Amino acid sequence: MKNANTRNFIIWGVVIALLLAMVAASSAPMQGGESDELLYSQLEERIASGSVQSAEIDTSNDVITGTLSGGEKFRTNIGEIDLDPNAIFKGTDIPYGFKETQRTSMLSSILMSIFPILLIGGLFILFFRNMQGGGRGGAMSFGKSKAKLLTENTKKVTFDDVAGVESAKEDLKEVVDFLQDPTRFTRLGARIPTGALLVGPPGTGKTLLARAVAGEAGVPFFTISGSDFVEMFVGVGASRVREMFAEARKQSPCIIFIDEIDAVGRHRGVGTSGGHEEREQTLNQLLVEMDGFEGDEGIIIIAATNRPDVLDKALLRPGRFDRQIEVPYPDIQGREKILDVHMKGKPIAANVDVKYIARGTPGFSGADLMNLVNEAALLSARRNKLKITQREFEDARDKVLMGAERRTLSMTDEERANTAYHEAGHAIVGLNMKGSLPIHKATIIPRGRALGMVQYMPERDQISQSREEMIARMAMAMGGRAAEELHFGYDKVTSGASSDIEQVTRIATAMVTEWGLSDAIGPIAYKQQDNGSFVPGIGRGSAISPDTAKLIESEIKRFVTEAHMKALEILKKKKKDWVRLAEALLEYETLSGDEIKALLEDDTKPKRPDSSGGGKPAVAAVPTTRKPKPIGGATTAKDTSE
Incomplete structure (x- = not known):
């Protein structure tokens, strides 16, 4: 980039110098002021009358110049007069x-006359080349493919670098073979799928999988984003598709990877503006190019999206993207393998339990786990440690979920007690509550926007939840609101449980309208519209009757109210344990699950973990947090259960 800027400066310097030279050359004959052109007979009259003051004879050009008595300049051409x-x-x-002056040659005159034309032409060519940008990515290279080619010189990625998606790797091993x-395959008449569509949430490793296929097979790898095809000019995207496939055929066998293909592969015929015509033409060209592939060309297309529902059906038919490979969030074994991959080469302490960390990170994608390991390494560096301990992983997960600690937050004694x-x-x-998850940690240290939180860890990955577990989760979420009512009084209840209430309402609504867990409603699905009304089924058909809507609302209210009453009942019954735990939190600020259990069983004082990160701090999941929310200029507490 620096060399290109230097070259541009030199070019423009030369252009400016030539312009100045041309201006100087054109203005040279005008130096000395303007002269009156006199005929030789007129000059003789001036000489006879004595009105010529001085004169100079240019013998090279046969011209007499001089000054008259009044100071006027004159010029007389005597070339046609045969006179000494x-x-x-x-x-x-x-x-x-x-x-005697040198006569200007005819060639010089011609060059001076055509120099402006040449200069303008050169500037035009210069601007044209700059707009093309070296043949790629410029304003005049619309039809050029933007696909990047990753060859063997690029950092090689193999299946060993991809963990947690074993089923997807098995499907893609056929592509490698x-x-x-x-x-x-061809000798048996088999045809490998020309297109493999990787479907999964963001961060699950779809792009990494595609690169691993290219690394395992040892073939060139073209990568491009779906949005790189679409421009405001109709036909540009189709041209880029043709260009990309032409380059791919030269590198065959190879892989073409299209990331976020939903940007160009959406349903055709959708949209009212003219912009959709360009996208549809690009999609049409992509369909034609894919459909024309033969099995022996050795070109395989891998695409990724997290929105397969919006893709055109013609794109998913056999012969194009005829294989869909799910890339889901990793399970507990997958998370353990992903953590092993990202911990490789890092100084990990002996007390780090990878299985424990994997158990406490349900719902984390591969990218989330990579970030977790990186945050733990950063925390160890800030604490001047030589190795990454379990405590750093604990704190890193809390930071990822809830934000950094805010120990400098000013809180009154009443606010700390409330929390x-x-x-x-x-x-x-x-x-x-029967069916509730085991407690992992309780803290009243502000973190991010949270003033405190209670964290739970599931024993295993939860695929589904039972009625018992849902009721327990709702009652647990209402425990904070119930505690404020019992200890501080009805009029002292804060807005701290607002998001707890939102969560409980959301669960109750799903139980009634989606999961068929209400005896009064029965196993019938209803979908809530944006205006708050319900419609039967998946949202089609006429709205439900007012009686049914009223019944749905009453059932939702019943589930929420029963959860609140259950929380009040438990806290009244276990008031001694509740108060003891609250006082311990005020004293120690943070208690692990084992410490809470020991405190409630025999009133054992918690032992504080040392700063070296010894022991096994809990890695939390399913946090219940208390967050501040500005209301009318004041900062109040808000409680969120996740």
């Missing part, structure tokens, strides 16, 4: 002299 120049002023008192030995009893209420209700 000395005889003109002989016998007069007029001072005169001679000079075909690229390495296509005759193994402590609030979080203790969550914990006690959770400990005494």
Whole structure:
């Protein structure tokens, strides 16, 4: 980039110098002021009358120039007069002299006349080249493909670098085998799928999988984003598709990877503006190019999206993207393998339990786990440690979920007490509800926007939830609100449980309208519209009757109210444990699940973990947090259960 800027400066410097030279050359004959053109007869009259003050004879060009008595300049051409120049002023008192200048050649005159045209043409060519940008990515290279080619010189990625998606890797191993030995399939009349569509949430490793296929097969890898095809000019995207496939055929066998293909592969015929015509033409060209592939060309297309529902059906038919490979969030074994991959080469302490961390990170994608390991390494560096301990992984996960600690946040004693009893209420209700998750940690240290939280860890990945577990989760979420009512009084209840209430309402609504867990409604699905009304089924058909809507609302209210009453009942029954836990939180600020259990069983004082990160701090999941929310200029507490 620096060399290109230097070259541009030099070019423009030369152009400016030439312009200045041309201006100087054109203005040179005008130096000395303007002169009156006199005929030789007129000059003789001036000489006879004595009105010529001085004169100079240019013998090279046969021109006499001089000054009249009034100061005017004159010029007389004597080239056509056969006369000795000395005889003109002989016998007069007029001072005169001679000079000799070089006559301008005809070639120089021609060059001076065409120089402006050449200069303008050169500037036009320069601008044109700059707009093209070296042949790629410029304003005049619309039809050029923007696909990047990753060859063997690029950092190689193999299946060993991809973990947690074993089923997807098994499906893609066929692609690798075909690229390495296509005759193994073609001799049996088999045809490898021309397109493989990777479907999954963001961060699950779709792009990494595609690169691993290219690395395993040892073939060139073209990568491009779906949005790179679409421009405001109709036909540009189709041209780029043709260009990309033409380059791919030269590198065959190879892989073409199209990321976020939904940007160009959406349903055709959708949209009212003219912009959709360009996208549809691009999609049409992509369909044609894919459909024309033969199995022996050795070109395989892999695409990725997290929106397969919006793709055109013609794109998914057999012969194009005829294989869809799910790339889901990793399970607990997958998360453990992903953590092993990202911990490789890092100084990990002996007390780090990878299985424990994997258990406490349900719902984390591969990108989330990579970020978790990186945050733990950064925390270890800030604490001047030589190795990454379990405590750093614990704190890193809390930071990823809830944000950094805010120990400098100014809180009154009343606010700290409110937070402590609030979080203790969550914990006690959770400990005494059948079907609730085990407690991992309770803290009243502000973190991010949270003033405190209670965290739970599932024993295993939860694929589904039972009615018992849902009721327990709702009661646990209402424990904070119930604790504020019992300890501080009805009029002292804060807005801290607002998001708890939202969560409970959301669960109750799903139980009634989606999961068929209401005896009064029965196993019938209803979908809530944007205006708050319900319609039967998946949202089609006429709205439900007012009686049915009223019944749905009453059932939702019943589930929420029963959860609140259950929380009040448990806290009244376990008041001694609740108060003891709240006071311990006020004293120690953070308690692990084992410490809470020991405290409630025999009132054992918690032992604080040392700063070296010894022991096994809990890695939390399913946090219940208490967050501040500005209301009318004031900062109040808000409680969120996730």
